[in-house]
Amino acid sequence: MSAPAIPLMRPEMGDEEIALVAETIRSGWITQGPRVRELEAAFCVHTGAAHAIAVSNCTTALHLALLVLDIKPGDEVIVPPHSYIATANAVLYCGATPVFADIDPVDLNLDPRKVAAAITPRTKAIMAVHQVGRPAALAELAALAQQHGIALIEDAACAAGSEYHGKPIGANPWSSLVCFSFHPRKIISTGDGGMITTDRADYAAKLRLLRQHGMSVNDLQRHGSKTIVNEEYTILGYNYRLTDVQAAIGLAQLRRVPAFIARRREIVARYDTAFASVPGVTLFREPAHARWNHQTYLIRLTGATTAARGAFMQKLLDDGIASRRGIMSIHREPAYTARFGTQSFPASEAASDQCVCLPLYTQMTDAEIERVITAVRQHAPR
Ligand SMILES: Cc1ncc(COP(=O)(O)O)c(C=O)c1O
Structure with a gap:
């Protein structure tokens, strides 16, 4: 494979x-x-x-x-x-x-x-x-x-x-x-x-x-x-x-940190513009009080089920594009439920279930950026 x-x-x-x-x-x-x-x-x-x-x-x-x-x-x-x-x-x-x-x-x-x-x-x-x-x-x-x-x-x-x-x-x-x-x-x-x-x-x-x-x-x-x-x-x-x-x-x-972040910001600006109008996709915007380094590009598939998110990620993979689920909710992992039982943190769980990390690295070519944009537009669950 x-x-x-x-x-x-x-x-x-x-x-x-x-x-x-x-x-x-x-x-x-x-x-x-x-x-x-x-x-x-x-x-x-x-x-x-x-x-x-x-x-x-x-x-x-x-x-x-x-x-x-x-x-x-x-x-x-x-x-x-x-x-x-x-x-x-x-x-x-x-x-x-x-x-x-x-x-x-x-x-x-x-x-x-x-x-x-x-x-x-x-x-x-x-x-x-x-x-x-x-x-x-x-x-x-x-x-x-x-x-x-x-x-x-x-x-x-x-x-x-x-x-x-x-x-x-x-x-x-x-x-x-x-x-x-x-x-x-x-x-x-x-x-x-x-x-x-x-x-x-x-x-x-x-x-x-x-x-x-x-x-x-x-x-x-x-x-x-x-x-x-x-x-x-x-x-x-x-x-x-x-x-x-x-x-x-x-x-x-x-x-190279300043150059790395500048390049990441360029790619993020292109993604943000391209995805702003995709139904079902919610973007995260940098607030005025902070400057993000854009370590990860995260989108939120608001309203999507985890099954729909999984299908979306699979379609990206079929198109040769890696993605990852959003940030984990630690309390749901077996290592934690075994010690502390079931706990509920709704905001964390919803974000874990709906977010997806998309490719973002400094050496992405224009063609690669365009491929990601096209695939997300095509496959995002509505
Ligand atoms: C928020 C957070 N804390 C801690 C770590 C652990 O970092 P390391 O892999 O350098 O031990 C990570 C790694 O992904 C992380 O994302």
Whole structure:
């Protein structure tokens, strides 16, 4: 069976990535070393954050962010059900309970009113997800967190390059811990990879310890020392390192973020114009207060059954075009029903059942864009 001619996503990598990787391999330092440090510095410049800590992926970033906040068994963390399962899994890794609060049906992110209703004396944090790179209501969520004396964490897995009220996601004016992913479905990729930004030096120091086995001295420091340094292991840590080979790719990718987003915006503008008049298709529009990075192009087949959506996706596939169902509703997955029973979050479920992700990648040709437009117009359920 051959893969669809038009994939959902294809990361753009080129000579610069290859040259930096080759140089890194030749340098002899291939895991967490100088390149990782460079990528962290570049990410601070990119986001305006005071500190950036590279880790192996966004799931481990979320885990460490929760550990830094001392989230433990008995604690509750409010998360949207409408997210990739890693968002809630990270809470379970700490032995704490993910408490779901439903989303706003228009922006598909946490509804602050639902969050307010879900706060209990056990709530220790709110985890806002910037779903498909679209900033959540950070101002409202930060105000709620402050009012209740709890923390706000951002799952910005998809949100590198997005902005909220004129500030890059990751700049930390709303929360002290923002977690990013560099998986190939994201704006930039290192294969797998992640980053945490924080404005707090104490968090940064602890995150650096946690990501490398709790080691008091890192390899770069030991390598640069003129005297013998023996490390000690001060806390229970993990191996959540990013490699220097991955960081080399990340350095080249990060430089291209503005160009990547500009190209994505061009394609999105064409899709939006073409689909505006397709009956049964609802589009998502960027609000004035945010700038989306367009990590994913999502349409909503308002009123369609899941069977009709499945038939639509199959017709696209028959035409050689990949698509994916919308964002999952975590509470419906067996791993969650087995622990927490049946829960109901209508806005999340409706969005999961009606949305479809369409192909969007920087190197899409005009012909590919036109093929997607024609197929959607032809097959969208009315
Ligand atoms: C919202 C969200 N959070 C977390 C993750 C996990 O990221 P990673 O694959 O880098 O662990 C993803 C990945 O798709 C995601 O979309």
